[in-house]
Structure formats: structure tokens, C-alpha cells
Amino acid sequence: MLEQDDKYHALRHSAAHIMASAVCKLYPDTKFGIGPVITDGFYYDFVLDKRLSETDLEEIEKIMQQEIDQNLSFEKLIITRSEALDLFSEQPFKLEIIEEIDKNEDISIYEHGGFQDLCAGPHVDSSKDVKAFKLLSVAGAYWRGDEKRPMMQRIYGTAFDSVKLLDNHLELIEEAKKRDHRVLGKELDLFFMDPIAPASPFFLPKGTIIYNELINYVRELYHQYEYQEVITPQIFSTDLWKQSGHYDNYKDNMYFVLAEDREFGIKPMNCPAHAVLYKSGLRSYRELPFRVADFGRLHRFERSGVVQGLTRVRPFSQDDAHIFCTIDQVDHEIDSLIAMFKQTYDIFNFNDVRIALSLRPDKRVGDEEMWDKAESKLQKCLEDNNINFKAFPGEGAFYGPKVDFFVPDALGREWQLGTIQLDFSLPERFDLEYVNEDGQRSRPVMVHRAMLGSLERFMGVLIEHFAGSMPPWLSPSQVLIIPIADRHLDKALELKSKLAKVNIRTEIDSRNERMNSKIREGQMNKTPYMVILGDKEIESEVVSVRLRTGENLQSISVEEFITGIKDKIDKRAIELW
RNA sequence: GCCCACAUAGCUCAGUGGUAGAGCACGUUCUUGGUAAGAACGAGGUCAUCGGUUCAAGUCCGAUUGUGGGCUCCA
Secondary structure (H helix, E strand, O other): OHHHHHHHHHHHHHHHHHHHHHHHHHOOOOEEOOOOEEOOEEEEEEEOOOOOOOOHHHHHHHHHHHHHHOOOEOEEEEEOHHHHHHHOOOOHHHHHHHHHOOOOOOEEEEEEOOEEEEOOOOOOOEHHHOOEEEEEEEEEEEHHHOOOOOEEEEEEEEEEOOHHHHHHHHHHHHHHHHOOHHHHHHHOOOEEOOOOOOOOOEEOHHHHHHHHHHHHHHHHHHHHOOOEEOOOOOEEEHHHHHHHOHHHHOHHHOOEEEEOOEEEEEOOOOHHHHHHHHOOOOOEHHHOOEEEEEOOEEEOOOOOOOOEOOOEOOEEEEEEEEEEEOHHHHHHHHHHHHHHHHHHHHHOOOOOOEEEEEOOOOOOOOOHHHHHHHHHHHHHHHHHOOOOOEEEOOOOEOOEOEEEEEEEOOOOOEEEEEEEEEEOHHHHHOOOOEEOOOOOEEOOEEEEEEEEEEHHHHHHHHHHHOOOOOOHHHOOOOEEEEEOOHHHHHHHHHHHHHHHHOOOOEEEOOOOOOHHHHHHHHHHOOOOEEEEEOHHHHHHOOEEEEEOOOOEOOOEOHHHHHHHHHHHHHOOOOOOO
16 A cells, blocks of 8 residues: 555645646635645645535546646746745745744745645656546545634545556445445345434344344353453433543533433443442452443434444444453453454454554653553553554553554545553542452552444444455345245245254245346345255255355255354354355 | 535436426236246325525525535544
8 A cells, every 4th residue: 555655646746736726727816725645546725715516626627637738847946935935925824834844944846837836745747647637526624624723625636647547446436335334234224324313323123133143242252251241321420420530521422311400421431330330349359350341332422524324323332341450460451352352353354453552642640650561561462462553652542551453444444443441540530449469458450442342333344344245144134045936935934944943044035026036136135045945956855055156056955054054154254155 | 513515206316497207126916937137017205394586496595404525523
């Protein structure tokens, strides 16, 4: 990816200049922001009176093409600071950038066809080198990403050195749209949204199967890794949120209700509830690490502009757990978390997991010694497990350092799934204690951890990852029985009940339709296994199996079929046979 | 919350001021079939909501709600 970025950097940046130049020709009063290269393209931010919409892009493209055809050369000029200030005197955003450039550094501008822009470069030699480009969308963007600063208009585009590569890229975008979980969710009857509950999915029976299978899987791991699952309240007195700090720091994202003149907050996180649970009795060091898991439903108010499909919703559940332990037990806990995460991401075939270690921020609680210890522990655990990670100083939570696991989706967007966060603050706020070996009271550390994160979001990412073709264990309908004619229906029912006995989810397509049509239906629903039942099969007591891949198995015995798919399901395999 | 776009049948969409359409899905009937769509017929709409302009609004204007693309936030 990086190599490709480098390869196209000059090209795309030059395309951005050409676009800016075109916008300038159309709207001479435009004030220019910045126009950087991004993954797969570029953008440029403008302030202009005209409100741009996507229909304006064609006109801009036309002028860009003219400039490209004119074979204009890109010239680099080094100018003095005062020349620069003079040259961009009408461009407030450029002036701001100039002010920020190191006094000892050269100021360079690039010029093509009379359009000059403050720019470090590099650029291609000639506008003609931009062989293929396309403007993709317009969007609003704050100057410097700051909500308090002016709203600018941003145009996104992309450029390649051949039309063919551009077309490939545009096709990829189309492909990605097809595997969008919102589209597939509707096509496969997994979930839907209704304006009556904005940003809140309704999971249909099929989607609920996937959701619950994910929970079943995590529960198995909890057994394996010795967690204890709990169920905690949904609504808590505001007193709790004041004590936890959420009332001060997270209030805007919370829902509140009034009852008997008392204010209650609906939980956006489980941690305070688990702190209360921890405190419900006096704990001994013998009980630690105390691992508490909770699939409790959480509600977070997200502003209407930020919600998105399943990946950003208001109500959701997490595979959430908190580990209360001593600081010396942290190593072991992290090790076993890394093992658990790895085991899990392998199951879903997530190979490109990116791992970030976020270190102490400026605003933080706890003493330096604590942070030193915690950070070095996290770092060492990652290294000992041969994990590639990048450290991000200053990015940690105020209550402790954390390790985040990111996975890219079909559109190349990265989603944070797993997270491991050390917390020194909450044990303090809730005055959590345990009795140590010497009979003294000590303060435990709290580890917040989630592996799949929000199950809603995870499901969305999974749908895109597999393009809707879920592994058999997650498929809502695992086997579709297709009787060829009505007279085969009895045998179909017989087979279905056989499969039901071993917990294989089976449907029979008994519609008055031709076999071809039923197969097509099964394919479109991405059912992994289809069983065709006709005279031949019934006579020789076999089944003929068609896989979702289009592959046909030889006629096999029912027993062989059941053993085969049961094995794949139990192993949570991705391959079908 | 901010900028832009969109909202028509269950779904995907066409409909550029003058009587609301298609394909798929759905229902009924015929057909009983061999590895990705058998045929005929039928039902289905307060064009998101509210207000305005006009002789006349799905169509133009405004507001509201929702959705999408971004920005921002993500203790």
C-alpha cells in the first residue's frame, strides 16, 4: 500500500493542483485550504460562495481535462517569506500555513498554467502526466478539522497513470458497495432500520442467529479462559455516573430518565456496574484475577450525523469484560488476552490486524511509577508474543495505557475491534480493595477488554468481510433441501428432522417452483449447502449436495453428509467441505 | 452538531408543472421439473411529514424527520 502511495503521490497531488486551478477559473474568489494526497486519491478544501454539489463536478472535470491536454509544466519556485506573504495576501488559509513554516525553511510554490500554490511538492513534470482522473464527491469539512473554525467545501477525487487503472479502481468501489453490510443486510433479511428508532437496528430472525452464534462462540472462550458471566442492571441512579466520572465526561452521550423525581442514567458502559459488583463483598487476593464478562445492552447517544449502518449505532452489546487483578498479574492477563484474540481473529480469517499501543496522555491520573510499570508491561507482552505494533505516545486514555486491535473492512476503512485498557482510575473512584497475603487492604488494577467490540459493529464488519457468505457455523440457514417434485416432500421432511436432531439449521424449499429456481434462490441467500432430492436419490438412498461455491459433491450417504458438515460447523471452519 | 445530496409499491428504481409506472418480490391458477430465473392472471401508492407558490405540485420554494457521503467526537 505504501509503495503504491509513493508511486501516485506526485501524480495525485498534481491532480489536486489542477483541480484547484479549475475551481479558481470557475470561481475566482475562492479561498484555498489544503489539498493533500490520501489513500486512493486526493482532496482539496475550498471556501467559496457557490454551494458545490455533485453536478458541478462535471464542469470542473472538463476544465481540468483542458489543462491536462494543454501539457502545462509544473515549475517549482523558491521565494522569500515576505514574497510569500505578499503573493497570498488574499488567501487567509495560506497565510496561516506560511506563519507556521519554520523561519529557516525555504518556502516553495508550484506553478502551472498561471496557477500558483504554496506547496512542498513534489509534482509531476507536466499536467499531461495525469493520464486518468475522476472527481468523486463533495463534502463539508472544517478548516483544520476543528468544529469551531470555518466550514469549507471539500472535493474528493482520484487519479492514476492510466485509464485502465482508474477504471479498475472505480470498479472496486462498485464492488465494495455491493458488499456493503447495509445492502447485504437487507438482501439477506438479517436486519433493518426504521425511522421510529433512529440508528437502532431491528435484528430479524436470520440476523439474530448470527448475533447469537457470535455470543455462543465468545461464551465458549469464556469457559476456556475462566471468565464468569454476569447480568447487571440497565438503568442506574445518576449517583453512580457521578462517582464513575461519566456524568462529568460522558454525559452528552448518555440517555437519562426521570422516575419519582429521581434522575437515572441508562448505562453506556458496563464498567461502573462491575465496580459495584466487585464491591458487593470483601475480596481476597485468592479471588484475583477476578474476570467478569457481561453482554449487557448499552445505549450511547450518538449525534445524528455520525451514525452509520451497524457500525455506529445507539443501542448495542459488547463482548465486554473486566479483569480485577494486581499489577503483577497484568502480564499474565495480557498474555492470555493476546492468545485469545489471536485464536479468534484467525477463526474469522482476519489477517491484516493492525495493533496500536497508546501511551500516557498529557492529562492523566496516577503517578509516573504506575505508568512506567504499566506501559512497559504492555510493551513487553506485545514483544514477547512477537506482535507487530506501533506505539502512539499521548494517545492513551487518561486512566491508563491501552492496546487496540484494528481490522480493515471491504472498503479499506479500519475498525477498532479489540481493545485492552489498563485502568488506575476507576478502582480509585470506587475505592476497590482486596485483602492481600499480609492481611492488608490493597488496590486492584482494572483491565477493560473487548475482543469483538460492539457485536453490532462486528457483525457489520463480518458481513462485508465475507461478502455475506458466512462460514457454515454462522450461516442462518445451513442446509437448504430442494425437493424436485411434490412427491419428494416426505423424504425432505424426514431429512430435515434428521438434521435438526444434530442441530443443523435446515430449510425446505417446498414452493411450487422448478428446481433451477430454488437453486438460484439458495445461491442468492448464500446458503452453504443445498441438498437436491429427487427420484434418483430416494431410490439409491443418497443425497446429492451442491455447495454455495457451485461445486457439486458426488452423491453421498446421508450419514456421510451429516458427519462432513457437522465437522465443519463444530470446527467453525470457513471452508465448506 | 455542521456542509452537501437523497426520500415514489415490500425491494431496486424510472417519472423535468396537467389522470402514478417498470423489473423483482408477493397472491391465485396451470405446470411436477435434474444443478443459477417455467407460464398466465392478479393484488399492491395520502409520491416521508407539514406549510407555501400556482388555475394545477410526485415535480418549484421553505421547514421538519429520516437516510447516505464527509467533517467532528469517540470516557
